[in-house]
Amino acid sequence: MEFDDPGVTVPAETHVEKAPLDRQAVFEVIRDQLADILEVEPSAISESASFAEDLDADSLALIELVEALEEEFGERTVGFRIDDEDLEDLRTVRDAVDYVLAKLGEA
Secondary structure, eight states: TTTTTTTTTOOOOOOOOOOOEEEEHHHHHHHHHHHHHHOOOGGGGOOOOOOOOOOTHHHHHHHHHHHHHHHHHHHTSTTTOHHHHHHTOOOHHHHHHHHHHHHHHOO
């Protein structure tokens, strides 16, 4: 089957095709995004790490993280957003993982 044949319709990419994310996958996305933003090794980031105390992440770094996560998970779940008022409750990497899993579960 050739896709340049005008008679063949190729389905648009859907959000359903991607496998559901488990806790480890969500953690890895958050860890990798954080490592990139903070310019640290991913291995230096654990679920129990506090953004402020352990990772020295300031509010700008957290905003960058939110934007990166919205972009990453928005590809999987239409309308995925992290609400500004919820951001202050996210103090550790574990909080962020739990939050993302809860949001993905609502979709």
